[in-house]
Amino acid sequence: MATETHCPYCSLQCGMRLTGRRVPEVSAWEEFPVNAGALCRKGWAAAGLYGGRERLTSPLVRDRATGEWAAVSWDDALDRVAAGIRAAQAEKGPDGVAVFGGGGLTNEKAYALGKLARVALGTSQIDYNGRWCMSSAASAGIRAFGLDRGLPFPLADVEETDVLVLVGSNLAETMPPAARHLDRLRARGGRVVVIDPRRTPTADRADLVLQPVPGTDLALALGLLHLLVAAGAVDEDYLAARTTGWAQVKESVAPWWPERVERVTGIEAAQVRELAAVLAGSPRVMVLTARGAEQHSTGSDTVLAWINVALALGMVGTRGAGYGCLTGQGNGQGGREHGQKADQLPGYRRIDDPAARAHVAGVWGVDPDSLPGPGRSAYELLDACGTDDGPSAMLVLGSNIVVSAPNATQVTARLEALDLLVVCDVVMSETAAIADVVLPVTQWAEETGTMTNLEGRVVLRQEAITPPSGVRSDLEVIAAIAERLGSTATFATDPEEVFAELGRASAGGPADYSTITYDRIREEGGVFWGGERLFASSFNHPDGRARMLTVEHRGAAEVPDDDYPVHLTTGRVLAQYQSGAQTRRVRDLPDDGPFVELHPLLAGRLGLATGEAVQVSTRRGTMTASARVVTTIRPDTVFVPFHWVGANRLTNDALDPASRMPEFKVCAARLAAVGRG
Ligand code: SF4
Numbered sequence: 001m002a003t004e005t006h007c008p009y010c011s012l013q014c015g016m017r018l019t020g021r022r023v024p025e026v027s028a029w030e031e032f033p034v035n036a037g038a039l040c041r042k043g044w045a046a047a048g049l050y051g052g053r054e055r056l057t058s059p060l061v062r063d064r065a066t067g068e069w070a071a072v073s074w075d076d077a078l079d080r081v082a083a084g085i086r087a088a089q090a091e092k093g094p095d096g097v098a099v100f101g102g103g104g105l106t107n108e109k110a111y112a113l114g115k116l117a118r119v120a121l122g123t124s125q126i127d128y129n130g131r132w133c134m135s136s137a138a139s140a141g142i143r144a145f146g147l148d149r150g151l152p153f154p155l156a157d158v159e160e161t162d163v164l165v166l167v168g169s170n171l172a173e174t175m176p177p178a179a180r181h182l183d184r185l186r187a188r189g190g191r192v193v194v195i196d197p198r199r200t201p202t203a204d205r206a207d208l209v210l211q212p213v214p215g216t217d218l219a220l221a222l223g224l225l226h227l228l229v230a231a232g233a234v235d236e237d238y239l240a241a242r243t244t245g246w247a248q249v250k251e252s253v254a255p256w257w258p259e260r261v262e263r264v265t266g267i268e269a270a271q272v273r274e275l276a277a278v279l280a281g282s283p284r285v286m287v288l289t290a291r292g293a294e295q296h297s298t299g300s301d302t303v304l305a306w307i308n309v310a311l312a313l314g315m316v317g318t319r320g321a322g323y324g325c326l327t328g329q330g331n332g333q334g335g336r337e338h339g340q341k342a343d344q345l346p347g348y349r350r351i352d353d354p355a356a357r358a359h360v361a362g363v364w365g366v367d368p369d370s371l372p373g374p375g376r377s378a379y380e381l382l383d384a385c386g387t388d389d390g391p392s393a394m395l396v397l398g399s400n401i402v403v404s405a406p407n408a409t410q411v412t413a414r415l416e417a418l419d420l421l422v423v424c425d426v427v428m429s430e431t432a433a434i435a436d437v438v439l440p441v442t443q444w445a446e447e448t449g450t451m452t453n454l455e456g457r458v459v460l461r462q463e464a465i466t467p468p469s470g471v472r473s474d475l476e477v478i479a480a481i482a483e484r485l486g487s488t489a490t491f492a493t494d495p496e497e498v499f500a501e502l503g504r505a506s507a508g509g510p511a512d513y514s515t516i517t518y519d520r521i522r523e524e525g526g527v528f529w530g531g532e533r534l535f536a537s538s539f540n541h542p543d544g545r546a547r548m549l550t551v552e553h554r555g556a557a558e559v560p561d562d563d564y565p566v567h568l569t570t571g572r573v574l575a576q577y578q579s580g581a582q583t584r585r586v587r588d589l590p591d592d593g594p595f596v597e598l599h600p601l602l603a604g605r606l607g608l609a610t611g612e613a614v615q616v617s618t619r620r621g622t623m624t625a626s627a628r629v630v631t632t633i634r635p636d637t638v639f640v641p642f643h644w645v646g647a648n649r650l651t652n653d654a655l656d657p658a659s660r661m662p663e664f665k666v667c668a669a670r671l672a673a674v675g676r677g
Helices: 074-092 107-121 135-145 155-160 176-187 217-230 236-242 246-252 258-265 269-280 299-312 354-364 378-384 408-416 474-484 495-506 518-524 600-606
Strands: 003-006 015-019 025-028 060-062 069-071 097-101 126-128 163-167 191-195 208-210 285-289 322-325 393-397 420-425 437-440 449-452 457-461 566-571 595-598 613-617 622-629 637-641 652-655 667-673
Touching (some): 060 074, 074 420, 074 474, 107 495, 126 378, 163 269, 191 269, 217 246, 236 299, 299 322, 449 495, 595 600
Parallel strands (some): 191 208, 566 637
Antiparallel strands (some): 015 025
């Protein structure tokens, strides 16, 4: 009998059916509405996660002196973890221990991890890699709307708009089943606009493509709003009835003439005018941002600038229009709602809100005053590891930090400076390889749990196959650590039980799961928290109005100069996912290794041809990869995919002040043909 479940990878959480008890076989689940049976090649090849020889099935402990690994019993491994935690906290207090989670963990795991940190460990030092995914959009959504839900409407609404503006999204390559909505939109006469420094497969489906200098999307939004005001295209009735702050925003965009936009963004003034005219003449406009716009030290303000465009046109809350963010990681949305973020408690509540603390503490059966306050954000937490003021022990779940952190060489050194690094994983990832203790855990089809996809739709991944003997679930590991530390709080290991507790803890919060059950999810094909479409009649601020906030163009933290003369940007390729820890081990997915995409003009200056080795350097590190000479990228920009060790040795750790998002998407770099001096 087939089990209905969801893909192990991205935020679309495509439905699929699995058969077989040892290695699953993937087949289509046509009735699931998000993908209607379609999968990308990663989804079709997902069964390749099983049956490989690299799967870890025994806890491992590393001898630091020799670097040798030894298989140990679960009891021995957990004793060592507990002893290391006690030692760190004896030396540095509760915050001597840190927890680092992931946006791919189920809601149940994210919740249990936050509870482990706040209750059993008593540490404020918890954050997760989702901070690097869409925290800028989350921060902007909360500031503008009072609520952050990636898409406040079903993805299929894309087909109903008249103009879809994709800012920094390559969805045709990163989530291909979603691209059918673009095709249907165009088939009924709608238009697609793509804004991206690279002409991607998504741009191939667009009617208008703008290729700005990386890190200048904010200036483009200011310029568009300037032109919309000049054209009388803003919806003054909507602005008066549903927003605050418009007068200040209107004044702030006055200096953003198209010629100024051209100087900043590199987009010709005529093209800026063309896009503004398209927006002004369309009854429904939808703006969607993704990592290209968000992973900047100005990411939150950049998203706000685009939200201002959507609000000024009167689009937000209108069906087939508005603003949304395309989340990246599988549980990018739910992962940030249930307490593994440094500043939040379950239900997307602020950890410094006394009412939220009292409510959650009541569910957990602890004194609200015993709960720690907000901790460090992901990068700041890692950067503090092993320092006098930082943690000296860390527990990592669902994250391959060595590959995915910005300024990765420095971060790796910080992890190596810890007294104890514990990693829960299924394979010996690059981060597990530098750990002291590695705990082998179940994954995906071996376990049950909920994920919240990019639409805010809570879906259920169901256990389909038998896990190998020797592994435990993350929930069991969390409960075992809590027990060894003498916690009196209850840590359930049954996912449905954890989900019910999560529902109680989230009740009354912005992301309230209290009425969602596994049975409802099964019966309804997923359940939207907060309802299918948000903001139709009011926003989540006390006055019900959206806040239009004035934002200024600041530019990237690092811009090209004589030493580092080109922009470097990073991103994904179709066949790989995130740090590649899973997909690089799937035989049916091509792994060509990292490459450097550059324009023929730049390649010509360097004497480089496709396939030749090129060294890329920034102020933080160096990597060597093969060149790919393409005409689809700006001549002043190079692109490196981040699925392999290397790209993030180059990236900049400058942080957005509002979201603490690092500037993954742009820094200054120099190139040299290898072997030519
Ligand atoms: Fe769908 Fe994303 Fe999985 Fe591809 S990786 S099948 S787009 S959920």
